[in-house]
Amino acid sequence: MNAGRxxxxxxxxxxxxxxxxxxxxxxxxxxxxxxxxxxxxxxxxMVSSAVYRYFPSRDDLLTALIIDAYNAVGEAxxxxxxxxxxxxxxxxxxxxxHAVRDWALAHPHEYALIxxxxxxxxxxxxxxVAPAMRDTVVYGRxxxxxxxxxxxxxxxxFPAPPDSFAGDAEAVRQVMPGLPDDxxxxxxxxWTGLFGFxxxxxxxxxxxxxxxxxxxxxxxxxxxxxxxxxxxxxxx
Amino acid sequence: MNAGRxxxxxxxxxxxxxxxxxxxxxxxxxxxxxxxxxxxxxxxxMVSSAVYRYFPSRDDLLTALIIDAYNAVGEAxxxxxxxxxxxxxxxxxxxxxHAVRDWALAHPHEYALIxxxxxxxxxxxxxxVAPAMRDTVVYGRxxxxxxxxxxxxxxxxFPAPPDSFAGDAEAVRQVMPGLPDDxxxxxxxxWTGLFGFxxxxxxxxxxxxxxxxxxxxxxxxxxxxxxxxxxxxxxx
DNA sequence: ACCAAATCGAGAGCACTGCTCTTGACAGCG
DNA sequence: CGCTGTCAAGAGCAGTGCTCTCGATTTGGT
Numbered sequence: 001m002n003a004g005r006x007x008x009x010x011x012x013x014x015x016x017x018x019x020x021x022x023x024x025x026x027x028x029x030x031x032x033x034x035x036x037x038x039x040x041x042x043x044x045x046m047v048s049s050a051v052y053r054y055f056p057s058r059d060d061l062l063t064a065l066i067i068d069a070y071n072a073v074g075e076a077x078x079x080x081x082x083x084x085x086x087x088x089x090x091x092x093x094x095x096x097x098h099a100v101r102d103w104a105l106a107h108p109h110e111y112a113l114i115x116x117x118x119x120x121x122x123x124x125x126x127x128x129v130a131p132a133m134r135d136t137v138v139y140g141r142x143x144x145x146x147x148x149x150x151x152x153x154x155x156x157x158f159p160a161p162p163d164s165f166a167g168d169a170e171a172v173r174q175v176m177p178g179l180p181d182d183x184x185x186x187x188x189x190x191w192t193g194l195f196g197f198x199x200x201x202x203x204x205x206x207x208x209x210x211x212x213x214x215x216x217x218x219x220x221x222x223x224x225x226x227x228x229x230x231x232x233x234x235x236x
Numbered sequence: 237m238n239a240g241r242x243x244x245x246x247x248x249x250x251x252x253x254x255x256x257x258x259x260x261x262x263x264x265x266x267x268x269x270x271x272x273x274x275x276x277x278x279x280x281x282m283v284s285s286a287v288y289r290y291f292p293s294r295d296d297l298l299t300a301l302i303i304d305a306y307n308a309v310g311e312a313x314x315x316x317x318x319x320x321x322x323x324x325x326x327x328x329x330x331x332x333x334h335a336v337r338d339w340a341l342a343h344p345h346e347y348a349l350i351x352x353x354x355x356x357x358x359x360x361x362x363x364x365v366a367p368a369m370r371d372t373v374v375y376g377r378x379x380x381x382x383x384x385x386x387x388x389x390x391x392x393x394f395p396a397p398p399d400s401f402a403g404d405a406e407a408v409r410q411v412m413p414g415l416p417d418d419x420x421x422x423x424x425x426x427w428t429g430l431f432g433f434x435x436x437x438x439x440x441x442x443x444x445x446x447x448x449x450x451x452x453x454x455x456x457x458x459x460x461x462x463x464x465x466x467x468x469x470x471x472x
Numbered sequence: 473a474c475c476a477a478a479t480c481g482a483g484a485g486c487a488c489t490g491c492t493c494t495t496g497a498c499a500g501c502g
Numbered sequence: 503c504g505c506t507g508t509c510a511a512g513a514g515c516a517g518t519g520c521t522c523t524c525g526a527t528t529t530g531g532t
Contacts, residue, residue, distance in 0.1 A: 012508090021443030043245055048489095053508080112355075117439065134452075159458045162454070168445075171447075188446070188456070189459050193425060193432050209453075210424070212401065219401065220421070226394050227394075242529070244478095244480085246488075273517095274519080283481065286482075289481080357516065
């Protein structure tokens with residue numbers, strides 16, 4: 001990942017970096033569909049065909065941007081998590097949610113790239129699955145840690161998952177070890193709920209409906225965390 | 237909506253219908269970005285410029301498809317709702333959720349069009365807001381009716397929304413009259429949670445993680461309905 | 473029944489895209 | 503030094519959205 005030995009290798013890495021940087025800026029202003037190899041080449045002072053030396057196709061550039069985006073959220077989430085008291089599970093959950101939201105609002109097009117409609121005709125290669133898991137892994141760690149500490153006390157009155165869910169729960173437990181099936185199901189509901197809210201917000205579904213989205217988000221995060229079993233927030 | 241007077245008007249309506257039909261099929265196979273005016277013209281046996289007599293731009297065609305999509309979900313949801321016993325509020329909620337899911341899985345690209353990333357550079361015109369509200373209106377009616385019947389009994393142990401939410405709650409009450417602020421907040425969480433789950437499912441985020449998505453969906457719908465205060469399901 | 477106005481499809485054309493192929497220049501290594 | 507692999511450049515292909523013009527047809531009013 002760091003500087004290669006030969007001058008050629010270093011130059012190549014530098015140009016590659018510049019291309020993704022310009023592409024990311026293009027993505028921010030035009031969206032995924034507006035990714036334009038020729039415009040990137042123009043901005044670099046190169047001819048379009050030269051860009052193909054670095055990315056064999058537009059989709060490969062997109063893949064690089066997708067991986068970057070996953071890593072950006074993942075890193076933001078990881079940083080927000082470790083900044084918390086390890087035993088303050090509700091605080092960690094809140095920090096993670098806000099990290100995702102802050103990043104999503106700052107980079108709506110990149111959020112759309114990874115959590116919105118898949119790019120037509122584009123099939124995510126395997127290289128993307130590890131970065132795509134980073135935020136989920138953090139989330140799972142929080143819940144597993146809370147459960148291990150006996151701090152997961154889900155509210156009563158909710159139905160239990162069907163027995164047929166046992167298999168999937170076992171798979172999901174890879175990222176949140178120890179949780180019983182019903183808590184796994186709730187964890188998924190809370191997680192998808194988070195992104196449901198954010199998609200509504202980023203994609204403009206709240207326009208003319210909800211004004212103070214930050215306040216509603218705060219409260220929704222608390223509600224979802226509570227649903228997953230995390231303790232209720234101390235604040236008012 | 238029905239046959240116009242003159243032969244020309246009828247022919248125009250027919251060609252317009254054919255264009256949107258082909259476009260919708262194209263959308264189903266290629267996605268929104270693959271919408272291709274020239275291919276539509278070819279399939280119609282016309283020349284590309286002729287299509288512009290009916291839709292002044294690609295975006296206008298897209299708008300028509302978006303409105304169609306909103307109306308399709310809206311109609312599916314309305315039909316599912318009226319097929320239920322009016323006082324079976326939990327059943328109506330379940331029916332609505334399943335109607336949305338069935339439609340989304342049957343028309344993933346159209347779902348992406350209205351609930352996924354907004355098309356880059358495309359600004360939804362006002363004509364879309366009424367169709368976009370249809371499903372939400374049905375949802376609000378169910379909750380309002382349940383609340384009026386005294387059937388909304390939300391589980392305890394969840395935080396109350398902040399006072400600053402009062403203004404937004406008042407606005408949202410237009411579609412779910414009577415509900416107190418805390419139930420409005422929960423209603424939004426349940427609604428966004430539904431689409432969060434569906435977006436994960438339709439956009440492939442569940443791949444290699446959750447296999448039996450139908451079962452988990454059923455359970456998540458019950459959980460979200462319960463969160464909103466609807467009675468727990470009778471089934472096991 | 474006629475005629476002007478509106479509407480329509482065809483065709484050519486513009487500016488642009490992703491992508492391919494070839495050519496000539498240069499850097500790295502023996 | 504010379505060989506080999508890499509590079510940017512340029513021309514070019516097929517395709518796109520969209521515009522403009524030009525005849526043909528339909529429409530509605532007289």
